[in-house]
Amino acid sequence: MTSDATQTGPVTSATSQTRDDTERLRALIADARVVLWDFDGPICRLFAGHSAEGVASDLVEWLEGRGLRGLLTERERQSLDPHAVLRAVDRRQRGSDLVAELEERLTKEELKAAPLAMPTAYADPLIRTWTAVGSRLAITTNNSPRVVREYLTSRGLLACFAPHIYGRTQDLHHLKPHPHCLNRALHALGAAPSAALMIGDTPSDLEAARKAGVPFLGYARNKAKETELRDAGATDVVDSLETVLKAVRRQA
Structure with missing residues:
Protein backbone atom coordinates (compact mmCIF):
# COMPACT_ATOMS: atom_id res chain seq x y z
CA MET A 1 0.00 0.00 0.00
CA THR A 2 1.24 3.46 -0.88
CA SER A 3 0.83 6.12 1.79
CA ASP A 4 0.29 9.74 0.73
CA ALA A 5 1.79 11.02 3.98
CA THR A 6 4.98 12.20 2.24
CA GLN A 7 4.65 14.56 -0.68
CA THR A 8 7.93 15.85 -2.03
CA GLY A 9 9.21 17.09 -5.34
CA PRO A 10 9.33 14.92 -8.44
CA VAL A 11 12.08 12.47 -9.21
CA THR A 12 14.55 13.61 -11.83
CA SER A 13 12.89 13.41 -15.22
CA ALA A 14 12.97 10.17 -17.13
CA THR A 15 14.71 12.04 -19.94
CA SER A 16 17.80 12.27 -17.74
CA GLN A 17 18.26 8.52 -17.61
CA THR A 18 21.78 7.41 -18.43
CA ARG A 19 22.54 5.10 -21.32
CA ASP A 20 23.30 2.29 -18.83
CA ASP A 21 19.89 2.81 -17.16
CA THR A 22 18.19 2.58 -20.53
CA GLU A 23 20.03 -0.57 -21.51
CA ARG A 24 19.23 -2.27 -18.19
CA LEU A 25 15.57 -1.38 -18.60
CA ARG A 26 15.51 -2.80 -22.10
CA ALA A 27 17.12 -6.01 -20.84
CA LEU A 28 14.59 -6.34 -18.02
CA ILE A 29 11.72 -5.95 -20.46
CA ALA A 30 13.23 -8.24 -23.10
CA ASP A 31 13.63 -11.07 -20.58
CA ALA A 32 10.14 -10.73 -19.07
CA ARG A 33 7.52 -13.13 -20.35
CA VAL A 34 5.40 -12.52 -17.26
CA VAL A 35 4.90 -9.17 -15.53
CA LEU A 36 3.80 -9.09 -11.89
CA TRP A 37 2.26 -5.78 -10.87
CA ASP A 38 1.82 -4.36 -7.44
CA PHE A 39 -1.53 -2.56 -7.43
CA ASP A 40 -1.57 0.50 -5.18
CA GLY A 41 1.16 2.73 -6.60
CA PRO A 42 2.15 1.34 -10.00
CA ILE A 43 -1.43 1.00 -11.31
CA CYS A 44 -3.22 3.65 -9.28
CA ARG A 45 -3.13 5.66 -6.09
CA LEU A 46 -5.92 3.81 -4.34
CA PHE A 47 -6.27 6.28 -1.49
CA ALA A 48 -5.91 9.47 -3.54
CA GLY A 49 -9.44 10.53 -2.57
CA HIS A 50 -9.99 8.47 0.57
CA SER A 51 -7.06 8.93 2.94
CA PRO A 115 -14.05 4.82 -7.27
CA LEU A 116 -11.89 7.77 -6.20
CA ALA A 117 -8.55 6.16 -7.04
CA MET A 118 -6.21 8.12 -9.29
CA PRO A 119 -4.82 6.13 -12.23
CA THR A 120 -1.04 6.16 -12.44
CA ALA A 121 0.08 8.03 -15.54
CA TYR A 122 0.73 5.70 -18.48
CA ALA A 123 -0.28 2.58 -16.51
CA ASP A 124 -3.37 1.86 -18.63
CA PRO A 125 -1.65 2.04 -22.04
CA LEU A 126 1.36 0.13 -20.70
CA ILE A 127 -0.87 -2.68 -19.45
CA ARG A 128 -2.71 -2.86 -22.77
CA THR A 129 0.50 -2.70 -24.80
CA TRP A 130 2.22 -5.42 -22.80
CA THR A 131 -0.87 -7.60 -23.22
CA ALA A 132 -1.01 -6.89 -26.95
CA VAL A 133 2.60 -7.99 -27.51
CA GLY A 134 1.92 -11.32 -25.80
CA SER A 135 3.20 -10.85 -22.26
CA ARG A 136 1.15 -12.38 -19.47
CA LEU A 137 0.22 -10.14 -16.56
CA ALA A 138 -0.72 -10.77 -12.94
CA ILE A 139 -1.48 -8.65 -9.90
CA THR A 140 0.51 -9.40 -6.74
CA THR A 141 -0.71 -7.09 -4.00
CA ASN A 142 -1.43 -6.66 -0.31
CA ASN A 143 -4.78 -5.11 -1.19
CA SER A 144 -8.02 -7.07 -1.38
CA PRO A 145 -8.50 -8.88 -4.70
CA ARG A 146 -12.13 -7.69 -4.62
CA VAL A 147 -10.91 -4.10 -4.76
CA VAL A 148 -8.43 -4.84 -7.54
CA ARG A 149 -11.14 -6.45 -9.68
CA GLU A 150 -13.50 -3.53 -9.13
CA TYR A 151 -10.88 -0.98 -10.13
CA LEU A 152 -9.65 -2.92 -13.17
CA THR A 153 -13.21 -3.46 -14.34
CA SER A 154 -13.88 0.28 -14.12
CA ARG A 155 -10.86 0.93 -16.36
CA GLY A 156 -11.64 -1.85 -18.84
CA LEU A 157 -8.45 -3.67 -17.83
CA LEU A 158 -9.72 -6.78 -16.07
CA ALA A 159 -9.25 -9.02 -19.11
CA CYS A 160 -5.54 -8.10 -19.19
CA PHE A 161 -5.06 -9.82 -15.82
CA ALA A 162 -7.94 -12.18 -15.02
CA PRO A 163 -7.87 -14.68 -13.50
CA HIS A 164 -4.37 -13.89 -12.22
CA ILE A 165 -5.14 -11.52 -9.35
CA TYR A 166 -3.37 -12.52 -6.15
CA GLY A 167 -4.19 -10.27 -3.23
CA ARG A 168 -4.68 -10.26 0.50
CA THR A 169 -6.16 -13.33 2.15
CA GLN A 170 -6.94 -13.88 5.82
CA ASP A 171 -3.51 -15.51 6.14
CA LEU A 172 -2.05 -12.12 6.88
CA HIS A 173 1.43 -13.44 7.60
CA HIS A 174 1.60 -13.98 3.83
CA LEU A 175 1.43 -10.26 3.08
CA LYS A 176 4.47 -8.86 1.30
CA PRO A 177 7.39 -8.82 1.97
CA HIS A 178 6.51 -12.52 2.15
CA PRO A 179 6.72 -13.79 -1.47
CA HIS A 180 3.52 -15.84 -1.20
CA CYS A 181 1.45 -13.88 -3.73
CA LEU A 182 4.34 -13.80 -6.21
CA ASN A 183 4.87 -17.52 -5.88
CA ARG A 184 1.15 -18.15 -6.42
CA ALA A 185 1.25 -16.10 -9.60
CA LEU A 186 4.38 -17.81 -10.94
CA HIS A 187 2.95 -21.25 -10.22
CA ALA A 188 -0.40 -20.47 -11.85
CA LEU A 189 1.28 -19.00 -14.93
CA GLY A 190 3.82 -21.79 -15.17
CA ALA A 191 6.62 -19.24 -15.24
CA ALA A 192 10.18 -19.43 -13.98
CA PRO A 193 11.14 -16.52 -11.71
CA SER A 194 13.89 -15.49 -14.13
CA ALA A 195 11.31 -15.09 -16.91
CA ALA A 196 9.24 -12.65 -14.85
CA LEU A 197 9.48 -9.02 -13.83
CA MET A 198 7.85 -7.34 -10.85
CA ILE A 199 6.87 -3.69 -10.84
CA GLY A 200 6.50 -2.28 -7.32
CA ASP A 201 6.89 0.95 -5.40
CA THR A 202 7.89 -0.08 -1.87
CA PRO A 203 10.79 -1.85 -0.17
CA SER A 204 8.39 -4.67 0.76
CA ASP A 205 7.73 -5.23 -2.96
CA LEU A 206 11.47 -5.35 -3.57
CA GLU A 207 12.05 -7.81 -0.73
CA ALA A 208 9.23 -10.08 -1.90
CA ALA A 209 10.66 -10.08 -5.43
CA ARG A 210 14.10 -10.96 -4.10
CA LYS A 211 12.74 -13.82 -2.04
CA ALA A 212 10.84 -15.14 -5.06
CA GLY A 213 13.90 -14.74 -7.31
CA VAL A 214 12.08 -12.30 -9.61
CA PRO A 215 13.83 -9.28 -11.21
CA PHE A 216 12.45 -6.00 -9.90
CA LEU A 217 11.65 -2.64 -11.45
CA GLY A 218 10.85 0.14 -9.02
CA TYR A 219 8.32 2.85 -9.74
CA ALA A 220 8.85 6.07 -7.77
CA ARG A 221 6.37 8.91 -8.20
CA ASN A 222 8.51 11.33 -6.19
CA LYS A 223 12.01 11.74 -4.84
CA ALA A 224 11.10 10.36 -1.40
CA LYS A 225 9.85 7.12 -2.95
CA GLU A 226 12.98 6.85 -5.09
CA THR A 227 15.24 7.34 -2.08
CA GLU A 228 13.29 4.73 -0.13
CA LEU A 229 13.66 2.18 -2.91
CA ARG A 230 17.32 2.92 -3.57
CA ASP A 231 18.15 2.75 0.14
CA ALA A 232 16.52 -0.71 0.18
CA GLY A 233 18.82 -1.78 -2.65
CA ALA A 234 16.77 -1.26 -5.80
CA THR A 235 19.04 -0.68 -8.78
CA ASP A 236 16.41 -0.09 -11.46
CA VAL A 237 13.90 2.67 -10.69
CA VAL A 238 11.80 4.83 -13.03
CA ASP A 239 9.90 7.97 -12.17
CA SER A 240 7.40 7.53 -15.00
CA LEU A 241 5.85 4.49 -16.64
CA GLU A 242 6.13 6.39 -19.93
CA THR A 243 9.77 5.27 -19.98
CA VAL A 244 8.66 1.64 -19.72
CA LEU A 245 5.88 2.09 -22.29
CA LYS A 246 8.34 3.46 -24.84
CA ALA A 247 10.72 0.57 -24.21
CA VAL A 248 7.97 -2.03 -24.64
CA ARG A 249 6.82 -0.39 -27.86
CA ARG A 250 10.37 -0.38 -29.23
CA GLN A 251 10.71 -4.10 -28.59
CA ALA A 252 7.29 -5.01 -29.97
Missing part, protein backbone atom coordinates in the same frame (compact mmCIF):
# COMPACT_ATOMS: atom_id res chain seq x y z
CA ALA A 52 -5.07 5.84 3.93
CA GLU A 53 -4.05 7.69 7.08
CA GLY A 54 -7.71 8.22 7.94
CA VAL A 55 -8.44 4.55 7.39
CA ALA A 56 -5.59 3.56 9.71
CA SER A 57 -6.90 5.96 12.35
CA ASP A 58 -10.42 4.55 12.02
CA LEU A 59 -9.14 0.99 12.50
CA VAL A 60 -7.28 2.05 15.65
CA GLU A 61 -10.37 3.83 16.99
CA TRP A 62 -12.50 0.77 16.27
CA LEU A 63 -10.13 -1.43 18.26
CA GLU A 64 -10.06 1.06 21.13
CA GLY A 65 -13.86 1.22 21.10
CA ARG A 66 -13.87 -2.52 21.74
CA GLY A 67 -11.52 -2.13 24.68
CA LEU A 68 -8.56 -3.50 22.74
CA ARG A 69 -6.21 -0.54 22.95
CA GLY A 70 -3.56 -2.77 24.52
CA LEU A 71 -3.25 -4.84 21.34
CA LEU A 72 -1.22 -2.05 19.77
CA THR A 73 1.92 -0.29 20.86
CA GLU A 74 1.94 3.51 20.86
CA ARG A 75 3.97 3.49 17.65
CA GLU A 76 1.46 1.16 16.00
CA ARG A 77 -1.42 3.36 17.13
CA GLN A 78 0.28 6.30 15.41
CA SER A 79 0.79 4.37 12.16
CA LEU A 80 -0.33 5.98 8.92
CA ASP A 81 -0.58 2.61 7.18
CA PRO A 82 -3.72 0.45 7.62
CA HIS A 83 -1.70 -2.65 6.78
CA ALA A 84 0.65 -1.94 9.68
CA VAL A 85 -2.34 -1.95 12.05
CA LEU A 86 -3.65 -5.15 10.49
CA ARG A 87 -0.29 -6.90 10.75
CA ALA A 88 0.13 -5.87 14.38
CA VAL A 89 -3.21 -7.35 15.41
CA ASP A 90 -2.57 -10.50 13.37
CA ARG A 91 0.75 -11.08 15.15
CA ARG A 92 -1.08 -11.17 18.50
CA GLN A 93 -4.41 -12.70 17.50
CA ARG A 94 -3.58 -14.85 14.46
CA GLY A 95 -6.53 -16.80 13.10
CA SER A 96 -9.04 -15.07 15.36
CA ASP A 97 -12.46 -13.70 14.46
CA LEU A 98 -11.09 -10.30 15.44
CA VAL A 99 -8.47 -10.42 12.68
CA ALA A 100 -11.06 -11.58 10.15
CA GLU A 101 -13.38 -8.73 11.12
CA LEU A 102 -10.59 -6.16 10.99
CA GLU A 103 -9.50 -7.39 7.56
CA GLU A 104 -13.08 -7.12 6.31
CA ARG A 105 -13.32 -3.57 7.64
CA LEU A 106 -10.17 -2.67 5.71
CA THR A 107 -11.57 -4.28 2.57
CA LYS A 108 -14.72 -2.16 2.87
CA GLU A 109 -12.61 0.97 3.19
CA GLU A 110 -10.61 -0.03 0.12
CA LEU A 111 -13.87 -0.57 -1.79
CA LYS A 112 -14.93 2.96 -0.81
CA ALA A 113 -11.60 4.25 -2.08
CA ALA A 114 -11.66 2.44 -5.43
Whole structure:
Protein backbone atom coordinates (compact mmCIF):
# COMPACT_ATOMS: atom_id res chain seq x y z
CA MET A 1 0.00 0.00 0.00
CA THR A 2 1.24 3.46 -0.88
CA SER A 3 0.83 6.12 1.79
CA ASP A 4 0.29 9.74 0.73
CA ALA A 5 1.79 11.02 3.98
CA THR A 6 4.98 12.20 2.24
CA GLN A 7 4.65 14.56 -0.68
CA THR A 8 7.93 15.85 -2.03
CA GLY A 9 9.21 17.09 -5.34
CA PRO A 10 9.33 14.92 -8.44
CA VAL A 11 12.08 12.47 -9.21
CA THR A 12 14.55 13.61 -11.83
CA SER A 13 12.89 13.41 -15.22
CA ALA A 14 12.97 10.17 -17.13
CA THR A 15 14.71 12.04 -19.94
CA SER A 16 17.80 12.27 -17.74
CA GLN A 17 18.26 8.52 -17.61
CA THR A 18 21.78 7.41 -18.43
CA ARG A 19 22.54 5.10 -21.32
CA ASP A 20 23.30 2.29 -18.83
CA ASP A 21 19.89 2.81 -17.16
CA THR A 22 18.19 2.58 -20.53
CA GLU A 23 20.03 -0.57 -21.51
CA ARG A 24 19.23 -2.27 -18.19
CA LEU A 25 15.57 -1.38 -18.60
CA ARG A 26 15.51 -2.80 -22.10
CA ALA A 27 17.12 -6.01 -20.84
CA LEU A 28 14.59 -6.34 -18.02
CA ILE A 29 11.72 -5.95 -20.46
CA ALA A 30 13.23 -8.24 -23.10
CA ASP A 31 13.63 -11.07 -20.58
CA ALA A 32 10.14 -10.73 -19.07
CA ARG A 33 7.52 -13.13 -20.35
CA VAL A 34 5.40 -12.52 -17.26
CA VAL A 35 4.90 -9.17 -15.53
CA LEU A 36 3.80 -9.09 -11.89
CA TRP A 37 2.26 -5.78 -10.87
CA ASP A 38 1.82 -4.36 -7.44
CA PHE A 39 -1.53 -2.56 -7.43
CA ASP A 40 -1.57 0.50 -5.18
CA GLY A 41 1.16 2.73 -6.60
CA PRO A 42 2.15 1.34 -10.00
CA ILE A 43 -1.43 1.00 -11.31
CA CYS A 44 -3.22 3.65 -9.28
CA ARG A 45 -3.13 5.66 -6.09
CA LEU A 46 -5.92 3.81 -4.34
CA PHE A 47 -6.27 6.28 -1.49
CA ALA A 48 -5.91 9.47 -3.54
CA GLY A 49 -9.44 10.53 -2.57
CA HIS A 50 -9.99 8.47 0.57
CA SER A 51 -7.06 8.93 2.94
CA ALA A 52 -5.07 5.84 3.93
CA GLU A 53 -4.05 7.69 7.08
CA GLY A 54 -7.71 8.22 7.94
CA VAL A 55 -8.44 4.55 7.39
CA ALA A 56 -5.59 3.56 9.71
CA SER A 57 -6.90 5.96 12.35
CA ASP A 58 -10.42 4.55 12.02
CA LEU A 59 -9.14 0.99 12.50
CA VAL A 60 -7.28 2.05 15.65
CA GLU A 61 -10.37 3.83 16.99
CA TRP A 62 -12.50 0.77 16.27
CA LEU A 63 -10.13 -1.43 18.26
CA GLU A 64 -10.06 1.06 21.13
CA GLY A 65 -13.86 1.22 21.10
CA ARG A 66 -13.87 -2.52 21.74
CA GLY A 67 -11.52 -2.13 24.68
CA LEU A 68 -8.56 -3.50 22.74
CA ARG A 69 -6.21 -0.54 22.95
CA GLY A 70 -3.56 -2.77 24.52
CA LEU A 71 -3.25 -4.84 21.34
CA LEU A 72 -1.22 -2.05 19.77
CA THR A 73 1.92 -0.29 20.86
CA GLU A 74 1.94 3.51 20.86
CA ARG A 75 3.97 3.49 17.65
CA GLU A 76 1.46 1.16 16.00
CA ARG A 77 -1.42 3.36 17.13
CA GLN A 78 0.28 6.30 15.41
CA SER A 79 0.79 4.37 12.16
CA LEU A 80 -0.33 5.98 8.92
CA ASP A 81 -0.58 2.61 7.18
CA PRO A 82 -3.72 0.45 7.62
CA HIS A 83 -1.70 -2.65 6.78
CA ALA A 84 0.65 -1.94 9.68
CA VAL A 85 -2.34 -1.95 12.05
CA LEU A 86 -3.65 -5.15 10.49
CA ARG A 87 -0.29 -6.90 10.75
CA ALA A 88 0.13 -5.87 14.38
CA VAL A 89 -3.21 -7.35 15.41
CA ASP A 90 -2.57 -10.50 13.37
CA ARG A 91 0.75 -11.08 15.15
CA ARG A 92 -1.08 -11.17 18.50
CA GLN A 93 -4.41 -12.70 17.50
CA ARG A 94 -3.58 -14.85 14.46
CA GLY A 95 -6.53 -16.80 13.10
CA SER A 96 -9.04 -15.07 15.36
CA ASP A 97 -12.46 -13.70 14.46
CA LEU A 98 -11.09 -10.30 15.44
CA VAL A 99 -8.47 -10.42 12.68
CA ALA A 100 -11.06 -11.58 10.15
CA GLU A 101 -13.38 -8.73 11.12
CA LEU A 102 -10.59 -6.16 10.99
CA GLU A 103 -9.50 -7.39 7.56
CA GLU A 104 -13.08 -7.12 6.31
CA ARG A 105 -13.32 -3.57 7.64
CA LEU A 106 -10.17 -2.67 5.71
CA THR A 107 -11.57 -4.28 2.57
CA LYS A 108 -14.72 -2.16 2.87
CA GLU A 109 -12.61 0.97 3.19
CA GLU A 110 -10.61 -0.03 0.12
CA LEU A 111 -13.87 -0.57 -1.79
CA LYS A 112 -14.93 2.96 -0.81
CA ALA A 113 -11.60 4.25 -2.08
CA ALA A 114 -11.66 2.44 -5.43
CA PRO A 115 -14.05 4.82 -7.27
CA LEU A 116 -11.89 7.77 -6.20
CA ALA A 117 -8.55 6.16 -7.04
CA MET A 118 -6.21 8.12 -9.29
CA PRO A 119 -4.82 6.13 -12.23
CA THR A 120 -1.04 6.16 -12.44
CA ALA A 121 0.08 8.03 -15.54
CA TYR A 122 0.73 5.70 -18.48
CA ALA A 123 -0.28 2.58 -16.51
CA ASP A 124 -3.37 1.86 -18.63
CA PRO A 125 -1.65 2.04 -22.04
CA LEU A 126 1.36 0.13 -20.70
CA ILE A 127 -0.87 -2.68 -19.45
CA ARG A 128 -2.71 -2.86 -22.77
CA THR A 129 0.50 -2.70 -24.80
CA TRP A 130 2.22 -5.42 -22.80
CA THR A 131 -0.87 -7.60 -23.22
CA ALA A 132 -1.01 -6.89 -26.95
CA VAL A 133 2.60 -7.99 -27.51
CA GLY A 134 1.92 -11.32 -25.80
CA SER A 135 3.20 -10.85 -22.26
CA ARG A 136 1.15 -12.38 -19.47
CA LEU A 137 0.22 -10.14 -16.56
CA ALA A 138 -0.72 -10.77 -12.94
CA ILE A 139 -1.48 -8.65 -9.90
CA THR A 140 0.51 -9.40 -6.74
CA THR A 141 -0.71 -7.09 -4.00
CA ASN A 142 -1.43 -6.66 -0.31
CA ASN A 143 -4.78 -5.11 -1.19
CA SER A 144 -8.02 -7.07 -1.38
CA PRO A 145 -8.50 -8.88 -4.70
CA ARG A 146 -12.13 -7.69 -4.62
CA VAL A 147 -10.91 -4.10 -4.76
CA VAL A 148 -8.43 -4.84 -7.54
CA ARG A 149 -11.14 -6.45 -9.68
CA GLU A 150 -13.50 -3.53 -9.13
CA TYR A 151 -10.88 -0.98 -10.13
CA LEU A 152 -9.65 -2.92 -13.17
CA THR A 153 -13.21 -3.46 -14.34
CA SER A 154 -13.88 0.28 -14.12
CA ARG A 155 -10.86 0.93 -16.36
CA GLY A 156 -11.64 -1.85 -18.84
CA LEU A 157 -8.45 -3.67 -17.83
CA LEU A 158 -9.72 -6.78 -16.07
CA ALA A 159 -9.25 -9.02 -19.11
CA CYS A 160 -5.54 -8.10 -19.19
CA PHE A 161 -5.06 -9.82 -15.82
CA ALA A 162 -7.94 -12.18 -15.02
CA PRO A 163 -7.87 -14.68 -13.50
CA HIS A 164 -4.37 -13.89 -12.22
CA ILE A 165 -5.14 -11.52 -9.35
CA TYR A 166 -3.37 -12.52 -6.15
CA GLY A 167 -4.19 -10.27 -3.23
CA ARG A 168 -4.68 -10.26 0.50
CA THR A 169 -6.16 -13.33 2.15
CA GLN A 170 -6.94 -13.88 5.82
CA ASP A 171 -3.51 -15.51 6.14
CA LEU A 172 -2.05 -12.12 6.88
CA HIS A 173 1.43 -13.44 7.60
CA HIS A 174 1.60 -13.98 3.83
CA LEU A 175 1.43 -10.26 3.08
CA LYS A 176 4.47 -8.86 1.30
CA PRO A 177 7.39 -8.82 1.97
CA HIS A 178 6.51 -12.52 2.15
CA PRO A 179 6.72 -13.79 -1.47
CA HIS A 180 3.52 -15.84 -1.20
CA CYS A 181 1.45 -13.88 -3.73
CA LEU A 182 4.34 -13.80 -6.21
CA ASN A 183 4.87 -17.52 -5.88
CA ARG A 184 1.15 -18.15 -6.42
CA ALA A 185 1.25 -16.10 -9.60
CA LEU A 186 4.38 -17.81 -10.94
CA HIS A 187 2.95 -21.25 -10.22
CA ALA A 188 -0.40 -20.47 -11.85
CA LEU A 189 1.28 -19.00 -14.93
CA GLY A 190 3.82 -21.79 -15.17
CA ALA A 191 6.62 -19.24 -15.24
CA ALA A 192 10.18 -19.43 -13.98
CA PRO A 193 11.14 -16.52 -11.71
CA SER A 194 13.89 -15.49 -14.13
CA ALA A 195 11.31 -15.09 -16.91
CA ALA A 196 9.24 -12.65 -14.85
CA LEU A 197 9.48 -9.02 -13.83
CA MET A 198 7.85 -7.34 -10.85
CA ILE A 199 6.87 -3.69 -10.84
CA GLY A 200 6.50 -2.28 -7.32
CA ASP A 201 6.89 0.95 -5.40
CA THR A 202 7.89 -0.08 -1.87
CA PRO A 203 10.79 -1.85 -0.17
CA SER A 204 8.39 -4.67 0.76
CA ASP A 205 7.73 -5.23 -2.96
CA LEU A 206 11.47 -5.35 -3.57
CA GLU A 207 12.05 -7.81 -0.73
CA ALA A 208 9.23 -10.08 -1.90
CA ALA A 209 10.66 -10.08 -5.43
CA ARG A 210 14.10 -10.96 -4.10
CA LYS A 211 12.74 -13.82 -2.04
CA ALA A 212 10.84 -15.14 -5.06
CA GLY A 213 13.90 -14.74 -7.31
CA VAL A 214 12.08 -12.30 -9.61
CA PRO A 215 13.83 -9.28 -11.21
CA PHE A 216 12.45 -6.00 -9.90
CA LEU A 217 11.65 -2.64 -11.45
CA GLY A 218 10.85 0.14 -9.02
CA TYR A 219 8.32 2.85 -9.74
CA ALA A 220 8.85 6.07 -7.77
CA ARG A 221 6.37 8.91 -8.20
CA ASN A 222 8.51 11.33 -6.19
CA LYS A 223 12.01 11.74 -4.84
CA ALA A 224 11.10 10.36 -1.40
CA LYS A 225 9.85 7.12 -2.95
CA GLU A 226 12.98 6.85 -5.09
CA THR A 227 15.24 7.34 -2.08
CA GLU A 228 13.29 4.73 -0.13
CA LEU A 229 13.66 2.18 -2.91
CA ARG A 230 17.32 2.92 -3.57
CA ASP A 231 18.15 2.75 0.14
CA ALA A 232 16.52 -0.71 0.18
CA GLY A 233 18.82 -1.78 -2.65
CA ALA A 234 16.77 -1.26 -5.80
CA THR A 235 19.04 -0.68 -8.78
CA ASP A 236 16.41 -0.09 -11.46
CA VAL A 237 13.90 2.67 -10.69
CA VAL A 238 11.80 4.83 -13.03
CA ASP A 239 9.90 7.97 -12.17
CA SER A 240 7.40 7.53 -15.00
CA LEU A 241 5.85 4.49 -16.64
CA GLU A 242 6.13 6.39 -19.93
CA THR A 243 9.77 5.27 -19.98
CA VAL A 244 8.66 1.64 -19.72
CA LEU A 245 5.88 2.09 -22.29
CA LYS A 246 8.34 3.46 -24.84
CA ALA A 247 10.72 0.57 -24.21
CA VAL A 248 7.97 -2.03 -24.64
CA ARG A 249 6.82 -0.39 -27.86
CA ARG A 250 10.37 -0.38 -29.23
CA GLN A 251 10.71 -4.10 -28.59
CA ALA A 252 7.29 -5.01 -29.97
